[in-house]
Amino acid sequence: MSEHMQYLEEKRKIDSYFDKGYQIVSIFENLSGTFVDFVTSHDAGEREIVELQLLTAEARKYIASKLIVAN
Amino acid sequence: MSSLTGGQISLNLTDNFKEIHPGLTKREAIEEANRCLYCYDAPCIKACPTSIEIPKFIKKIASGNLKGSAKTILEANPVGASCARVCPTEELCEGACVLNNETKPISIGHLQRYATDWAMQQRKPLFEVGERNGKKVAIIGSGPAGLSAARELSLLGYQVTIFEAEKEAGGLNRYGIVSFRLPTEVVQWEVEQVKQLNVDIKTNTVVGIDITTEELLNQFDRVVVAVGMGNVPHLGIEGETLKGVYDAIEFVKRTKMEEPTNELVGKKVIIIGAGNTAIDAATTAVRLGAANVKIVYRRTKNEMTAYQFEYDFAKQDGVEFRWLTAPTKIIGNEQNEVVGLECIKMDLGEIGLDGRQKPVPIQQSEFVLETDVVIKAIGQSRHIQLIERFGLDHSKGVVEVNPETYQTSQEKVYACGDVVFGNGQGEAMVVTAAQQGKEVAKAIHRSFVLQSEIA
Amino acid sequence: MADLRINLAGIKSPNPFWLASAPPTNSGYQVQRAFDAGWGGAVWKTLGEPIINTTSRFAALSFNGQRVAGFNNIELITDRPLEVNLKEIYETKKRFPNHAIIASLMVEPKQEKWHEIVKRVEEVGVDGLELNFGCPHGMAERGMGAASGQVPELVEKQTYWVKEVAKTPVIVKLTPNITDITVTAEAAVQGGADAVSMINTINSLMGVDLDTWNTIPHVAGKGAHGGYCGPAVKPIALNMVGECARNPLINVPISGIGGISNWQDAVEFILMGATGVQVCTAAMHHGFSIVEDMIDGLNNYLDEKGITSIMDIVGKAVPKYSDWGDLDLNYKVVARINNDVCINCNKCHISCEDTSHQCIDMLKNEKGEPYLKVREEDCVGCNLCAIVCPVEGAINMVEMKQPLPSMTWNERQSSIARFKMDKVAK
Numbered sequence: 008m009s010e011h012m013q014y015l016e017e018k019r020k021i022d023s024y025f026d027k028g029y030q031i032v033s034i035f036e037n038l039s040g041t042f043v044d045f046v047t048s049h050d051a052g053e054r055e056i057v058e059l060q061l062l063t064a065e066a067r068k069y070i071a072s073k074l075i076v077a078n
Numbered sequence: 079m080s081s082l083t084g085g086q087i088s089l090n091l092t093d094n095f096k097e098i099h100p101g102l103t104k105r106e107a108i109e110e111a112n113r114c115l116y117c118y119d120a121p122c123i124k125a126c127p128t129s130i131e132i133p134k135f136i137k138k139i140a141s142g143n144l145k146g147s148a149k150t151i152l153e154a155n156p157v158g159a160s161c162a163r164v165c166p167t168e169e170l171c172e173g174a175c176v177l178n179n180e181t182k183p184i185s186i187g188h189l190q191r192y193a194t195d196w197a198m199q200q201r202k203p204l205f206e207v208g209e210r211n212g213k214k215v216a217i218i219g220s221g222p223a224g225l226s227a228a229r230e231l232s233l234l235g236y237q238v239t240i241f242e243a244e245k246e247a248g249g250l251n252r253y254g255i256v257s258f259r260l261p262t263e264v265v266q267w268e269v270e271q272v273k274q275l276n277v278d279i280k281t282n283t284v285v286g287i288d289i290t291t292e293e294l295l296n297q298f299d300r301v302v303v304a305v306g307m308g309n310v311p312h313l314g315i316e317g318e319t320l321k322g323v324y325d326a327i328e329f330v331k332r333t334k335m336e337e338p339t340n341e342l343v344g345k346k347v348i349i350i351g352a353g354n355t356a357i358d359a360a361t362t363a364v365r366l367g368a369a370n371v372k373i374v375y376r377r378t379k380n381e382m383t384a385y386q387f388e389y390d391f392a393k394q395d396g397v398e399f400r401w402l403t404a405p406t407k408i409i410g411n412e413q414n415e416v417v418g419l420e421c422i423k424m425d426l427g428e429i430g431l432d433g434r435q436k437p438v439p440i441q442q443s444e445f446v447l448e449t450d451v452v453i454k455a456i457g458q459s460r461h462i463q464l465i466e467r468f469g470l471d472h473s474k475g476v477v478e479v480n481p482e483t484y485q486t487s488q489e490k491v492y493a494c495g496d497v498v499f500g501n502g503q504g505e506a507m508v509v510t511a512a513q514q515g516k517e518v519a520k521a522i523h524r525s526f527v528l529q530s531e532i533a
Numbered sequence: 534m535a536d537l538r539i540n541l542a543g544i545k546s547p548n549p550f551w552l553a554s555a556p557p558t559n560s561g562y563q564v565q566r567a568f569d570a571g572w573g574g575a576v577w578k579t580l581g582e583p584i585i586n587t588t589s590r591f592a593a594l595s596f597n598g599q600r601v602a603g604f605n606n607i608e609l610i611t612d613r614p615l616e617v618n619l620k621e622i623y624e625t626k627k628r629f630p631n632h633a634i635i636a637s638l639m640v641e642p643k644q645e646k647w648h649e650i651v652k653r654v655e656e657v658g659v660d661g662l663e664l665n666f667g668c669p670h671g672m673a674e675r676g677m678g679a680a681s682g683q684v685p686e687l688v689e690k691q692t693y694w695v696k697e698v699a700k701t702p703v704i705v706k707l708t709p710n711i712t713d714i715t716v717t718a719e720a721a722v723q724g725g726a727d728a729v730s731m732i733n734t735i736n737s738l739m740g741v742d743l744d745t746w747n748t749i750p751h752v753a754g755k756g757a758h759g760g761y762c763g764p765a766v767k768p769i770a771l772n773m774v775g776e777c778a779r780n781p782l783i784n785v786p787i788s789g790i791g792g793i794s795n796w797q798d799a800v801e802f803i804l805m806g807a808t809g810v811q812v813c814t815a816a817m818h819h820g821f822s823i824v825e826d827m828i829d830g831l832n833n834y835l836d837e838k839g840i841t842s843i844m845d846i847v848g849k850a851v852p853k854y855s856d857w858g859d860l861d862l863n864y865k866v867v868a869r870i871n872n873d874v875c876i877n878c879n880k881c882h883i884s885c886e887d888t889s890h891q892c893i894d895m896l897k898n899e900k901g902e903p904y905l906k907v908r909e910e911d912c913v914g915c916n917l918c919a920i921v922c923p924v925e926g927a928i929n930m931v932e933m934k935q936p937l938p939s940m941t942w943n944e945r946q947s948s949i950a951r952f953k954m955d956k957v958a959k
Contacts, residue, residue: 011910034952043952068862071945072937078948105925112599116819134825141795143830145837 010063017066020059021073029057031074041067087364087395091338094365095257097163099188107192111140114184117176122186125174127513128155132171136189148197149204151190156229156516157222157268159198160251161509162191163260166385170509198267203274211235213526216298218285218464221249222508223495224304225272226515232275234523239298240277243284249306250496251508253331256358258365262334291467295490300522303468303477303486303493304515307458313350317408318454322416326351326359326455333362343367345450348419350374350405352382356455357389360397363453371397372447376404376424376437402426404437406444408452418446461497476500483521484514492518535835536842537828539573541808542702542727542786544661546633548573549799549843550827553790553811554637554663554706556608557821561621565628570821571828574633576730576811579610579665580618580654581639581677592739592750594765603765604814605739607750607757609671610639615653623657634658635704638695639665639672642681647694661701663788664692664726666717667708667733669760679733682708685720692724702727704788707773709735709766714773718783729777730788730811732770734760763814767792771805775854778806795823796830803843804850858943866914866930868893868907874927877903881918881928889917909933 029045041061061067088094114136122132138147151158167187175183213236217224220242228238248265294301310325347363349356352375363371378401402424409418423443426435460475471478471487477498484492494514499506537548551574552558552567559578594603626634636654640646666682673680681687695703705721709732718729736758740749748756770791777783789807794815802810885893892911919928
């Protein structure tokens with residue numbers, strides 16, 4: 008898979024979590040990339056935490072851009 | 079610019095008259111400009127009759143200062159765009175380039191064209207008229223010598239009027255040089271540059287008919303005779319009035335005035351003479367679709383006056399050369415059309431007054447070359463009538479001038495360009511004519527400065 | 534005709550082109566020839582205790598046939614007594630009252646030495662002083678030049694001593710042989726410098742002869758490091774000028790030096806914050822007459838842009854020079870190949886394939902003719918292909934409109950900061 012395809016896949020996941028109302032609770036960066044923890048919104052009963060590992064540089068830019076747009 | 083390549087003949091005749099060399103690309107120009115050593119006291123400058131500061135204009139191409147580059151060229155040579163194309167550069171600047179024995183000389187002509195082409199595209203005036211000094215100068219002829227004198231005089235503040243017999247200004251450059259080497263637009267631009275300096279150019283005006291020499295002398299403070307030369311003289315052989323006999327000057331001129339016609343397609347053509355005009359006529363004939371083009375010359379290749387690159391160019395175009403061959407008679411049919419040229423074989427004999435061996439006919443060696451067209455290119459006649467109307471001293475139509483001031487035997491009359499060329503005076507090149515025009519302007523200016531000092 | 538006059542910390546000259554302190558400004562004869570040719574100012578070859586030079590002093594780097602791409606010297610400061618130089622400075626200034634003459638000075642780092650030389654050169658009417666804290670060879674071994682220029686305290690202290698007595702503007706010339714030139718530039722400003730100039734030459738060894746194993750140049754079979762200058766150092770100098778120009782603590786004019794060969798180079802330095810420029814190598818290569826095109830080209834450039842005075846463009850590019858953390862990460866350019874212009878040398882393909890991001894494909898059209906195409910989605914916009922491309926216009930870097938807003942690294946880091954947690958790697 009080309010890096011671009013990999014980015015599109017990661018972007019799709021980020022977008023889908025946001026679409027489903029998930030919110031970011033943690034962003035953690037280390038030698039392996041960026042780890043983003045999403046959590047379901049407060050209203051939705053039991054809270055579920057999903058961790059997404061971003062491998063591509065484009066996705067690491069994208070996630071922060073989403074936060075800037077949201078603010 | 080002399081690295082022409084011939085031999086590219088199209089069935090579409092109009093294409094054959096488009097400028098052969100496409101001009102340098104930006105990259106070629108930058109690379110070539112950076113190859114220039116920027117010599118001090120450079121030999122190329124000394125080899126240029128107009129002393130263009132060649133390393134300076136090339137350095138300016140390298141630095142991206144194209145306006146400065148074009149100005150450097152045109153300051154020294156008002157017809158620098160034409161000269162970039164027609165100068166025999168290997169005899170002049172490029173021949174003097176110090177890199178000749180080291181690698182290969184800088185393509186000065188091509189670079190000069192690159193800078194002047196840029197200026198042409200800008201369509202902005204590069205020079206400003208000098209403060210008017212109230213003096214009026216008439217210039218007869220708008221060829222390179224006349225234009226050059228006009229430009230310089232106008233910069234010095236003179237009110238200049240040019241009288242031009244033809245429909246359009248430009249003289250030899252406009253009508254006499256084949257357009258695949260010098261396109262009309264280039265000449266028109268150079269004329270325009272001079273016009274922008276408030277020079278009045280009266281075309282379709284023949285001095286001696288539309289205005290008399292007396293009127294000129296009365297109405298102007300100085301007169302510059304820059305009328306060039308006339309048409310090709312008669313051969314003095316039988317058959318010169320047949321249909322299919324052309325004057326080379328007229329022949330070339332027609333291609334500069336109208337779209338090419340098909341009348342030479344498939345024809346056999348013979349040119350008599352081996353000077354640069356003969357080459358122009360021959361290569362023009364090839365470009366008009368002639369099936370076979372021959373040059374006949376009564377001497378050999380060593381004596382021909384055409385430049386080597388002109389000769390090479392004609393050879394590339396497939397022109398045949400018949401050396402030691404002199405025409406004796408043009409043969410016609412019942413319709414008075416040319417069908418052949420009778421020639422006689424020649425031999426070189428004693429050395430004549432001009433230092434060249436004289437051609438001598440070989441008895442009973444006559445033979446006939448079949449041909450449909452004969453083009454005469456054995457030199458040019460002189461405007462003796464006009465010269466005598468001004469009362470100028472001349473020898474066989476070559477106006478005699480003071481070699482420093484270009485002043486004629488009449489105090490108020492100066493002469494420059496081809497009208498003073500011949501009998502050992504100067505070189506018949508566009509660039510020489512341009513330089514003489516500059517010198518005439520300087521001399522005229524000096525004559526007034528001297529006058530005011532005396533007063 | 535634009536106004537080319539400059540005023541650098543009170544030093545006025547008819548144009549921004551000065552000769553740098555170096556062999557071209559060794560004598561009155563040379564400086565007067567330079568002024569006749571059109572140079573606006575000259576920084577006299579450094580005055581100090583006369584030295585002794587070696588023979589064999591210069592060497593140059595030819596790059597693929599282009600001579601003097603870089604230049605190296607082991608020549609020291611003036612080898613003539615101060616009186617001789619001062620007499621010639623006086624005579625030159627008398628002949629050219631409107632041209633700038635700046636005396637370059639170098640003495641031991643002692644207050645009385647500086648006081649003495651400053652007073653003596655100012656007596657003959659120089660327009661300013663330039664303190665040579667940069668010469669990297671020879672003098673540095675004696676504790677002067679770069680040796681003192683590399684120690685911020687010494688720069689500050691010596692500048693201060695000079696300012697104690699100087700009546701004319703003081704320019705401090707800085708050495709690039711230091712990690713961060715803004716530190717010494719700040720020290721100069723602290724010491725009271727009216728301006729700074731940069732860069733002096735960079736420590737260098739031009740080469741080693743493959744047959745004799747001698748250094749290039751060598752003196753009787755031995756060599757020592759020299760100072761490097763010429764076109765090759767221009768990017769280094771331009772950065773240092775830019776770094777100083779955008780530093781608010783270095784609030785004095787800058788005289789730009791380093792590889793300036795033509796008017797275009799000069800404009801770049803001036804846009805990047807230099808109030809004028811100094812030239813040496815180009816003059817050594819071609820003679821003083823090169824200034825004619827520098828003036829003419831600069832003038833035509835300003836006229837073309839409708840700018841009436843050169844002083845109006847000083848520092849105009851400085852706000853565009855920033856830190857990496859302030860660059861927009863969402864800005865995107867990609868390479869696009871113009872196949873009408875491309876000559877199919879495949880250099881873009883191989884440079885991308887081997888050394889960048891493998892996004893230029895070698896393809897064939899329906900006629901079986903080869904062509905190159907960029908997979909734009911995989912292109913990172915690095916410029917490499919356009920850099921190696923030999924044909925102008927064959928590869929263009931095209932801006933791609935981004936749906937995402939501008940976001941710098943610094944903005945990214947602060948936007949994710951609130952989600953950052955102390956976690957160890959999993």
